Amino acid sequence: MHVDIDATCPVCQVSRESINHCLVECPFARASWARTDIGVSTIVDGTFSAWLESLFKIFDEEQRKIIAMTCWALWRVRNDCVWKGKVARVATVTNLAKHTLVQWTKAQDKFEVPTATFLTKEDGAESWRKPAAGIVKINVDAALFSDSSTYSFACVARNDQGHTLEAITCCRNGVVSPELVEAMGMREALSWIKKKSWDKVIIETDCLTVVQALRSAISMDSYFGSLIKECKGLWNDDKNIRIFFVKRSVNSVAHALARASCHVADCTIRGGDFSPAILDEEVQVATEEQAIATASIKLHKIFLAARGKRLGGASLIDECARSWLEGASVIDEGARSGIGG
The missing domain is CATH 3.30.420.10 (Ribonuclease H-like superfamily/Ribonuclease H)
Known part of the structure; x- marks a missing residue:
């Protein structure tokens, strides 16, 4: 059985897709990187891993987190475009990267104290009680x-x-x-x-x-x-x-x-x-x-x-x-x- 695979970028629908193009060189990716406001270069001279490693050497820890999360968000939006037919938007990439990074950061914080958000007066029982009939x-x-x-x-x-x-x-x-x-x-x-x-x-x-x-x-x-x-x-x-x-x-x-x-x-x-x-x-x-x-x-x-x-x-x-x-x-x-x- 032969399956035809379209190698064209599903987002810009112009250039041939590669890891470099998808996450860095695609006009959509470049626009997304520009929205991060940290000055990421979108010129790739070699492999994607070499490009990423060079960025990690010059940016601080917080900026490296933004870079890593933006890469993940670009790939996620690309997959949603391919498999779910969603329209790729730059705002989706930046919001997804920002929201997920906040969640991840909180998950790593061992001193984070949960708040009483979404709790009611029926919550917080300190001893077990029999339920009502039935x-x-x-x-x-x-x-x-x-x-x-x-x-x-x-x-x-x-x-x-x-x-x-x-x-x-x-x-x-x-x-x-x-x-x-x-x-x-x-x-x-x-x-x-x-x-x-x-x-x-x-x-x-x-x-x-x-x-x-x-x-x-x-x-x-x-x-x-x-x-x-x-x-x-x-x-x-x-x-x-x-x-x-x-x-x-x-x-x-x-x-x-x-x-x-x-x-x-x-x-x-x-x-x-x-x-x-x-x-x-x-x-x-x-x-x-x-x-x-x-x-x-x-x-x-x-x-x-x-x-x-x-x-x-x-x-x-x-x-x-x-x-x-x-x-x-x-x-x-x-x-x-x-x-x-």
Whole structure:
């Protein structure tokens, strides 16, 4: 089979396309570089990489970022012209480069403090509460394991009596940001709701970034942005789903399950797998936080037992149980004991 390929530049539709022409020499590219106002030369004597290297030697760090992002934006606009039939505009290149650079810079800032943008008075719960009659509540949380270069997320669904209906976990190889894993967990929760055909659902997550992104109309050109777009698509298909930001203390069960999943692969724990003792202990334990802690430890045990994974000698889970009942954090104690990687 023979496929004819047009080598003409899809933007100017005059010259033969090459990497030099597309990103530097095309009249459209030159106009885009002129809009950066940093004095980039559009004369190429050799390869594109040599041209780029020469620029990086004479411009400062901030200007190099603008150069790199403008190259990416030019290529992105060129692809949109070819594959989506969009009209290439210089303003699109400069705005895309500028907006993406701002997002990237914020993502690198470890001291960036998230604001309360897009939050409501219903957000920020500090303790878990049973949902209203007929509503299923799903808690989503993630965990990262730097030692094994893996990450996981868990979703726990409970009914209006506070009883667990089902829980799912996923564990994957890779080194990614916490926000990405939280977004993956949210996508999994929304897909799960669709499969289970639950009518009215509340989703709670302690990732403020994901909640803000879901409520924002801003489109993000990144992998995180594509995950949020998928989540929005699933969310928009079902108007009976509400998503709220909660404090980490609310997500104890989901977090304990996410950390437990590093021991085994993906797992589904159904309502019938949960011992009635969990409910009995929830009644006997004085505070809700302790009840959630006890339930999370039971889930952890069921999870490991279901896969035949048992701990030799003194059980680390039992150590966590005692710590929980003394008011300590299962997450912190688990980290000290080695649970979760």
